Amino acid sequence: SQQGEEDPQALSIQEGENATMNCSYKTSINNLQWYRQNSGRGLVHLILIRSNEREKHSGRLRVTLDTSKKSSSLLITASRAADTASYFCASDNAGNMLTFGGGTRLMVKP
């Protein structure tokens, strides 16, 4: 069963534009994490936001969390061609294992 669902499933933008990806989840969480996957590779952890946090920044990444709506968003500012990848949210639902969503495939055109 998938706890998180990403939206959109695919996103295509020009270099320099911002990219926003959304994630919804179903049950209460301890934290929510975002991962990146380049084609044919393993996942790389980007950022973790705890249930008592509302916003977190890391470089060009900004993550928000709205526990009342059970949703999170990942914003990548000033995107680069190298940001082309799939992005996954993963929720830690209160003592259970991480559950990954289906991912957003981001294409950044040079």
Added chain:
Amino acid sequence: DGGITQSPKYLFRKEGQNVTLSCEQNLNHDAMYWYRQDPGQGLRLIYYSQIVNDFQKGDIAEGYSVSREKKESFPLTVTSAQKNPTAFYLCASSTDWGGTQYFGPGTRLLVL
């Protein structure tokens, strides 16, 4: 050079054959995980282990088996009972339950 490794990168399975995918980590992590990823899809949990000599079934354990005899190693066997094994298999580890997971590079399994 710390990290998590998987081998082989590509694996071919014949009908009725069992194959074993290797996963090793030198991060001193207690928890380890196996996921299956189908093309264009997210990750589905096959098995996980919170500590050595213990492991639990995930969402799609049928046709798979694991062992955790050493902290560093968590091999996955794809048995002949798994009728649709073609997929990308990812191993991960974490210091604790629900924390950040560190992934290996993956093994792509193909059926001949």
